[in-house]
Amino acid sequence: MRLDKTLCWDGELTVTRHDRETGVSFIIRLDSTRLGPAAGGTRAAQYASFGEALDDAGRLAGAMTVKMAVSNLPMGGGKSVIALPAPRNEIDPGTWKRILTLHAENIDKLAGNYWTGPDVNTNSSDMDIINDTTEFVFGRSAARGGSGSSAFNTSSGVFEAMKATAVHGGLGTLDGLTVLVQGLGAVGSGVADLASQAGARLLVSEPTPSGWPGLGDAVTPLSGSMTS
DSSP, rough: OOOHHHHHOSSSEEEEEEEEETEEEEEEEEEEEEESEEEOOOEEOOOSSHHHHHHHHHHHHHHHHHHHTTTTTSSSSEEEEOOOOGGGGGHHHHHHHHHHHHHHHHHTTTTEEHHHHHHHTTTTTHHHHHHHHHHHBBBOGGGGTSOOHHHHHHHHHHHHHHHHHHHHHHOOOSTTTTEEEEEEEEHHHHHHHHHTTOOOOOEEEEGGGGGOOGGGGGGGGTTTTTOO
């Protein structure tokens, strides 16, 4: 992916930073602040290139702009990407705290034009650490005055959308249908559980053994994939 093409996007602002000590690159992209401060979660993941990380942040920030507008909220769209040099589960707690603190510094420098929250590989505990440095963070733990994890509500929303899609497509209910769930994290595992309860036959993709829930016969193993 050509970096110059990735940088030429229609959003308002791109902020980047690299930390030599951890090998981490930070990206914050604000797609729009027309309706209010930009908001969007912090995603921590590995990327094949810096350009891919930039593209992901821009694409997700644009989606947040649409979500905020459709929901009639006084906020615009933004997104943070923390490009990791290693899988999240291989990063020790001390290094992870440094990463989150640096990210919080980046957010704070935007002076309220961008608010963040949990996303892939980040959670309420991480938001608490970010909140030690900046106030511009949603999804803190209840102990820190936040709403806690939004995973259940997100899973429920995806599940309701799946049911509506099945009806709209003339397929009726999810009972007996085959449903593919990519990733069994906090949201995906909830979606898989709800779909299983609705009678769906599940195909799931999950590379991390700890993420495999006890879905039993509701899961159809694929050749070469991990099974429970």
